[in-house]
Amino acid sequence: MTSSPLTLHIPVPLPCRDGDFSHLHLSDAGGVDRPPVDVREDKIRGFAFQLIRVLDDEGRAVGSWSGTCSVEQLRSGLRAMLKTRAYDVRMAMMQRQRKTSFYMQCTGEEAIACAFQAALKPGDMNFPTYRQQGLLIAQDWPVVDMMCQVLSNERDRMKGRQLPVFYSAPEAGFFSISGNLATQYVQAVGWAMASAMRGDTRVAAAWIGEGSTAENDFHAALVFASVYRPPVILNVVNNQWAISTNQSVAGGEWTTFAARAHGYGIPALRVDGNDYLAVHAAALWAVERARRNLGPTLIEWVTYRMAPHSTSDDPSKYRPQGDQSSWLLGDPIERLKDHLIAIGAWSEERHIQLKVELDEEISTAAREAQGFGTLMEGAKCSPASMFEDVYKVMPRHLREQRQESGF
Amino acid sequence: MTSSPLTLHIPVPLPCRDGDFSHLHLSDAGGVDRPPVDVREDKIRGFAFQLIRVLDDEGRAVGSWSGTCSVEQLRSGLRAMLKTRAYDVRMAMMQRQRKTSFYMQCTGEEAIACAFQAALKPGDMNFPTYRQQGLLIAQDWPVVDMMCQVLSNERDRMKGRQLPVFYSAPEAGFFSISGNLATQYVQAVGWAMASAMRGDTRVAAAWIGEGSTAENDFHAALVFASVYRPPVILNVVNNQWAISTNQSVAGGEWTTFAARAHGYGIPALRVDGNDYLAVHAAALWAVERARRNLGPTLIEWVTYRMAPHSTSDDPSKYRPQGDQSSWLLGDPIERLKDHLIAIGAWSEERHIQLKVELDEEISTAAREAQGFGTLMEGAKCSPASMFEDVYKVMPRHLREQRQESGF
Amino acid sequence: MPRWTMIEAIRDALNVMMARDDRVVVFGQDVGRFGGVFRCTDGLQGKYGASRCFDTPISESGIVGVAVGMGAYGLRPVAEIQFADYMYPAYDQIVSEAARLRFRSAGDFSAPLVVRMPCGGGIFGAQTHSQSPEALFTHVAGLKTVIPSNPHDAKGLLIAAIEDDDPVIFLEPKRIYNGPFDGHHDRPVVPWSTHELSETPEGYYMVPLGEAVVRREGADVTILAYGTMVHVAEAACQSVGIDAEIIDLRTLVPLDLETVVRSVGKTGRCVIVHEATRTSGFGAELAAQVQEHCFYHLETAIVRVTGWDTPYPHAQEWDYYPGPDRVGRALTRVMET
Amino acid sequence: MPRWTMIEAIRDALNVMMARDDRVVVFGQDVGRFGGVFRCTDGLQGKYGASRCFDTPISESGIVGVAVGMGAYGLRPVAEIQFADYMYPAYDQIVSEAARLRFRSAGDFSAPLVVRMPCGGGIFGAQTHSQSPEALFTHVAGLKTVIPSNPHDAKGLLIAAIEDDDPVIFLEPKRIYNGPFDGHHDRPVVPWSTHELSETPEGYYMVPLGEAVVRREGADVTILAYGTMVHVAEAACQSVGIDAEIIDLRTLVPLDLETVVRSVGKTGRCVIVHEATRTSGFGAELAAQVQEHCFYHLETAIVRVTGWDTPYPHAQEWDYYPGPDRVGRALTRVMET
Numbered sequence A, B: 001m002t003s004s005p006l007t008l009h010i011p012v013p014l015p016c017r018d019g020d021f022s023h024l025h026l027s028d029a030g031g032v033d034r035p036p037v038d039v040r041e042d043k044i045r046g047f048a049f050q051l052i053r054v055l056d057d058e059g060r061a062v063g064s065w066s067g068t069c070s071v072e073q074l075r076s077g078l079r080a081m082l083k084t085r086a087y088d089v090r091m092a093m094m095q096r097q098r099k100t101s102f103y104m105q106c107t108g109e110e111a112i113a114c115a116f117q118a119a120l121k122p123g124d125m126n127f128p129t130y131r132q133q134g135l136l137i138a139q140d141w142p143v144v145d146m147m148c149q150v151l152s153n154e155r156d157r158m159k160g161r162q163l164p165v166f167y168s169a170p171e172a173g174f175f176s177i178s179g180n181l182a183t184q185y186v187q188a189v190g191w192a193m194a195s196a197m198r199g200d201t202r203v204a205a206a207w208i209g210e211g212s213t214a215e216n217d218f219h220a221a222l223v224f225a226s227v228y229r230p231p232v233i234l235n236v237v238n239n240q241w242a243i244s245t246n247q248s249v250a251g252g253e254w255t256t257f258a259a260r261a262h263g264y265g266i267p268a269l270r271v272d273g274n275d276y277l278a279v280h281a282a283a284l285w286a287v288e289r290a291r292r293n294l295g296p297t298l299i300e301w302v303t304y305r306m307a308p309h310s311t312s313d314d315p316s317k318y319r320p321q322g323d324q325s326s327w328l329l330g331d332p333i334e335r336l337k338d339h340l341i342a343i344g345a346w347s348e349e350r351h352i353q354l355k356v357e358l359d360e361e362i363s364t365a366a367r368e369a370q371g372f373g374t375l376m377e378g379a380k381c382s383p384a385s386m387f388e389d390v391y392k393v394m395p396r397h398l399r400e401q402r403q404e405s406g407f
Numbered sequence C, D: 001m002p003r004w005t006m007i008e009a010i011r012d013a014l015n016v017m018m019a020r021d022d023r024v025v026v027f028g029q030d031v032g033r034f035g036g037v038f039r040c041t042d043g044l045q046g047k048y049g050a051s052r053c054f055d056t057p058i059s060e061s062g063i064v065g066v067a068v069g070m071g072a073y074g075l076r077p078v079a080e081i082q083f084a085d086y087m088y089p090a091y092d093q094i095v096s097e098a099a100r101l102r103f104r105s106a107g108d109f110s111a112p113l114v115v116r117m118p119c120g121g122g123i124f125g126a127q128t129h130s131q132s133p134e135a136l137f138t139h140v141a142g143l144k145t146v147i148p149s150n151p152h153d154a155k156g157l158l159i160a161a162i163e164d165d166d167p168v169i170f171l172e173p174k175r176i177y178n179g180p181f182d183g184h185h186d187r188p189v190v191p192w193s194t195h196e197l198s199e200t201p202e203g204y205y206m207v208p209l210g211e212a213v214v215r216r217e218g219a220d221v222t223i224l225a226y227g228t229m230v231h232v233a234e235a236a237c238q239s240v241g242i243d244a245e246i247i248d249l250r251t252l253v254p255l256d257l258e259t260v261v262r263s264v265g266k267t268g269r270c271v272i273v274h275e276a277t278r279t280s281g282f283g284a285e286l287a288a289q290v291q292e293h294c295f296y297h298l299e300t301a302i303v304r305v306t307g308w309d310t311p312y313p314h315a316q317e318w319d320y321y322p323g324p325d326r327v328g329r330a331l332t333r334v335m336e337t
């Protein structure tokens, strides 16, 4: 046994490594078969090291995961993604105009939330992070309502309390967003356990970024999901970056995030998150498992964060040159558009027209929302409301503090 | 998609299930080959679902993991295990005699700590739980010193501050035991990182029970070990029980604890923890990996907690009838004894003689230790010492409180 | 009326509420099959089934995390942390999530959960089975913090906590689980059956959160205490023969300031007793509020008798413990100034 | 002497100590390659290499957990928690481990680590980027808690913290990273370069832990403050024209009680200002100690001006913030009684 000095391994961003993409564990479109939903976990362990893809390079839908969407559904998926992107662009602009303090875009990741939502039923509950605005937009949740939250104005249903983008919409199956990473992951498991305990039929979806899988609550969620087999889909959105750190700093250098599930006996899929059809098919599969009481599924959605982390961030400070341009899975909107055109259900003209239409819709909404005030000017929720909802009934000391405050 | 009512799965103790031991994933002795220490993690994933065993039912050492111990080493291993058991028996008795408040035995698990310690070098550091007294005893650490800690008397190097069995012995590579489960697991990773950062050659060993793998720090440890590849051995002692709950409540119903490592790209072994030879061989393998800068290894040691959880516990309240008697991996002491007899290096007579000798040694030590006081009577550390070591230098407020206390 | 120990009273509160409201679920480490290391949940799994009362993995953050999710779903989870000393891994879920969910979602979601945890020393539990972390909860807006001193209150307060729509931290002083221990550790153990507050009404009743109670009327000095320290304070009064008024706070947040102020206004002197370490303990908040509201009534400085600012030791447990001697000495001192 | 911002001063403290002592290592989320979301570690990885300054996974408990192990090994880890609001997952490792390791092992092992974390509001960070959790540390025996109010102290205190053999919580009020913000959020931003305490000696120097400083001498009332609130207190004094003595505590534990008592003994009045929620905030401890030690000098009740007992809101940030108006009103009120 040698005793030469030890050294510490410090990961560097993966795409830097001489164009080596082996860590992406790519597969060909159609190359991974769709197993029955009641498959045993140990039969599909290999799925964690492959990538479920439906759309091939020519925009054709191939393989056994294809065929879960009608053309109409695909067009509405395209619409949802385009609207999400238009919304993001507008909101980021409003932040630059100092109408609010902060904004977070999901550019490049739209397919995941939009297609996933399409696989759920009313009553199901998402426990999202800050990058799943697509869940709301895909349901045609009013964007004015979302904007009022971003602007912290008088119509903000969160009463100006939360950071922009921290929506809450129980009617849309959208749990209140927490600024503390990963906390909602285990809560989703608890919600799903409750659903099972009550003999309900509703399922929960937990959401987390690949960077945040390092947090404690990710593990707690998997442990409880492993033991009680509740109806929950454990989504990991691997967009390669966590603020300035590459997925290698979260452990992605040595294995995949889908593989995390194996240690808990939870089946895992690994899916091209920029392929609307693949996302929809995989989501449906996992939702059906959950609904049929077959237990949890973890899905790693492989995608790329095209935008800065937030409006406070500047990726040029840390992203290696060429990182984004060498990304292999493309843009989800372009890919679905190409597919629809390939099957003769869409055209460049209709695409441009739809974009114009949506930009217009978003602009109108933005004007309406600003009419209710912005963070920096105009109406906002009364300061006195700050003392409400701390408890169901305001206790004496808060009543006194409100009085002391003069509000 | 059906929508029949969901139900929650609640695990029951596994051995109850009609004598079904498939969850133990047993293998024949010699049935699992020894890979080179620089093997890639993905080549040995199957090891998590097998069991490395050396001793067969006839007491022979078979297969490629055998041969790491000389006869002399085996005899000293037997001695360490017997001494550990004698120590436990004596200490549990002293607790019943109300000479201290509490005691925890490791009965049935002696091979793990004793053989593991034999694979380490001076300077290496263990981060143990409360059931690795064997690490000290295998090094011939003075049992009088350990007893004084258990008795919280004036010679207790922990100055009466810690619960019995919460030893600390830096010179023996034995980190201070914490009562909070799992916290030391990630500290071991940090210690190993430090060793690598400094170009040292020392390795760390983290210890945890299977029940405690559910805790946050288990995950944190694996994440950091995954990213920085420090020289650490991540031991999971699966003794089937965590106080009253079976390993199924920790997730053991659906996979093995060794498999947890796969999600982090960390190689894992699963070893018959009641087979001294297998433990020694696997420990050596992992220690060599660490020392050669090949990174962390997780080892699940499969064993059985024969004793109550602690002196405050009564397993008859929760252990299914026949659980212990149907246990398949025997008693580590009997198994090593049988092997030594089978190879002609031991005899029933020598065994009895050694036991008598060790009982005598322990009794003498116990008398000596009691001479320095017990928790309930005789000398103990001064109350004033309670104000020491809270900080390196006692700050004013503690000096004042000590004065106020009158001690 | 039956005479119960605190353990029996707590178990009965759970039993009553599980029978009344099928949204009430009980879980934690070893609470299901075994019935809890202190036996507080004994028999509940048998009676209500394993999906109403069950064992959890050893993950305090998971326990509270799933409880938040269940609460948001509409259940009434009652989670047990085996010892208060082990609540730290769950602290993030308690503070960042349970406590703030209603506020941050403007009432869209809430986490009506109860987190029970045995606290306090006196059982030779050393640093990891003896802590009194109440001040770490009282600082957190959105939490209520409750700590009973006897079986009658334990049952009534626990029922109130389960019915409450906000997250409640329910601290159970383990040293008085089996008897009204008054700090005289060298005297024979006294069982609850000898104490009138072990008389516990059958069935459903509430002791409202936020109401303190005067345990002993007195004219000379006000003692503010809770949990085990109520009994210690009584013993101290007896031995030094000072006519103290003892207030059992029962709920720390929201605090029953009226009862406190009324008493100190009358006595003009105040001694605060708790077992937790002194610096930034809940006694500090009490002292701050008492001096604020009773400044012109105070004859002398408010005195705190507390655990020392050290971890809880094993062999020196009784030197750490703020027992009747120390409280008595403080009373005498306060009366002399 | 160079004039530095607080960020530059902190970075320089790390730089000086990494150069002096190769056991000093710096890590946390985004601190390596990128240099930290507040740029406090910018350039350190380039200068000292990736095994002296590196990025960590997003696991606060892991960050502090490995720091404890490294400290036990013999290194001097300086860990960054990206926002104090995110320290809760690490709270167990801080409280149960770092703080008690020396005590529980009777000195066999210790955890000489520094945990840096930006705290406080004023940047529209809402409930998860604005908290001031200092009281959650001051209650814990074995920890030291430090919070600087200017570049000069920040550098000197951080160097002292790194040299200290005990675990130190180092809170950095983020609103004064770039300038001596005094709570007048509607006025133009003032840079540090205009403030004399941005004069920061080059190289190594220490501001000892446990020593408060009188920032402004005065006769009428003592203001106890720390961090940003020191500047707010100064602005308040100016606007109400009351001759207050302002004490910048700098270290909360161990507390420089002498300086506090001397001042209150002189002024007979005391106002305590902090941004954290009021109940069980560190102001409670200060009030308890001041009334204990200065009872016969106090002319009127000690007053606390603090954040409200609610989570920190986004749009109503300035209504929550204890700014110069509120402090001024308290001063006037205290002087009237």
Ligand SMILES: Cc1ncc(C[n+]2csc(CCOP(=O)(O)OP(=O)(O)O)c2C)c(N)n1
Pocket: A131, A179, A180, A181, A208, A209, A210, A211, A212, A213, A239, A241, A242, A243, A305, A309, D029, D058, D082, D086
């Ligand atoms: C507990 C906690 N720690 C740190 C942060 C600061 N933080 C906010 S987002 C982020 C990166 C998250 O990365 P990832 O999970 O990959 O999600 P993504 O932003 O890529 O969608 C960090 C570190 C936080 N919000 N909460």
Ligand SMILES: Cc1ncc(C[n+]2csc(CCOP(=O)(O)OP(=O)(O)O)c2C)c(N)n1
Pocket: B131, B179, B180, B181, B208, B209, B210, B211, B212, B213, B239, B241, B242, B243, B305, B309, C029, C058, C082, C086
């Ligand atoms: C954080 C924490 N939670 C709970 C406990 C209480 N506790 C002590 S030992 C134990 C069971 C541990 O089981 P396992 O990890 O399997 O170890 P074993 O006792 O079997 O060796 C529990 C729950 C604790 N000590 N710390």
Ligand SMILES: [Mg+2]
Pocket: A209, A210, A211, A237, A238, A239, A240, A241, A242, A243, A305
């Ligand atoms: Mg990411």
Ligand SMILES: [Mg+2]
Pocket: B209, B210, B211, B237, B238, B239, B240, B241, B242, B243, B305
């Ligand atoms: Mg176990």
